[in-house]
Amino acid sequence: IGIAGDVDPEQMRAFAEKYFGDLPGGDEPLPVRTEEPEQISERRVIIREQTQPFVMIGFHRGSMQSEDAPVYDVLSDVLTGGRTSRLYESLVTEEKALQVQALPAFPGSKYDTMFGIFGVPNRGVSPDSVEHMIYDGLEAIKEDGISQEELERAKTRARSDLIGQLDSNQGLALQFAQMEELKGDWRSVFRRLDAIQAITVEDVQRVAQNTFRRSNRTVAMIKTTDDEQQPTTAAN
Structure with missing residues (x-):
């Protein structure tokens, strides 16, 4: 529970005890952690x-606890963060x-997860074409990295987004409660911004090279029933 605003902390604690204190506590649940076996080849459906x-x-x-977690935020911004981003253009x-x-982070970030990219083909454009245009964008980052300007733009947007999320009592309560639940410390809201500020263009290229590999990806498509099933080639 997160509470923000012009309140008395001791009064809020008393209210919490009044309305929730009588609820009986249960046994501490056993930790459950499902670890997926390492993926060794591309999967497609x-x-x-x-x-x-x-x-x-x-x-x-990796999860949000990984040192490279903030780099994926930068990659996401460079690829599709606005009309000047690479894949949007x-x-x-x-x-x-x-x-x-x-x-x-899809579908979540607390545990090991996935970096996801989705595309909706325009009329007359096949899903296969969109898939490989996405790969072209990823390969460009793997081979040549990103510019310092792109990195600074991503950092500026991250700072602006955080300020926007904390500009109301509701935003404050939500962000602090979420980070307390996910990482055990509400102060991580601000540490995340510090971590993004410390990212270099070399970090982005390194993470892209380690992540955007054919053997590390799963591809799902919806195709129309009259779409011919033609073999396609895939980038590494």
Whole structure:
């Protein structure tokens, strides 16, 4: 429970005891941690339906406790953070995709998770084409890295986003409660920003090279039923 605003901490503690103190505590649950075996090759699944085609690509990554966790936030921003981001320009601006979005932690971040990228092909563009245009963008970062300007833009946006999330009592309570639950310390809200500020362009390229590998990815697609099943080649 997070409480923010012009309140008396001792009074809030008394209210918590009054309304929740009578609830009986249960036995401490045994820790449950499911660890997926290391992925050694690409996994693919295709669903054929008469609906909007869709591409989802996931790359295994560590949890939010990993030292490299903030780097994935920067990668997400460089790839799809606004109209000047790399994949937005190459896919949406060029009318190859209706939408493209990178998710730094999918479906969550507390445990080992995935860096996700999804794309919605435009009319007349195949999901396979969108998939490989995404790979082109990832390979460019792996080979040449990102510019200092891109990195600074990502850092500025991260700082702005944090300020925006903390500009109300509701935002304060939510962010602090979430970080207390996920990392055991509400102060991690501010440490995350410090960690992002410390990232270098070399860090981004290194993480991209370690993460965006064919053997480390899972690809899911929705294709229309009349879409020909043609063999495709995939980037490493």
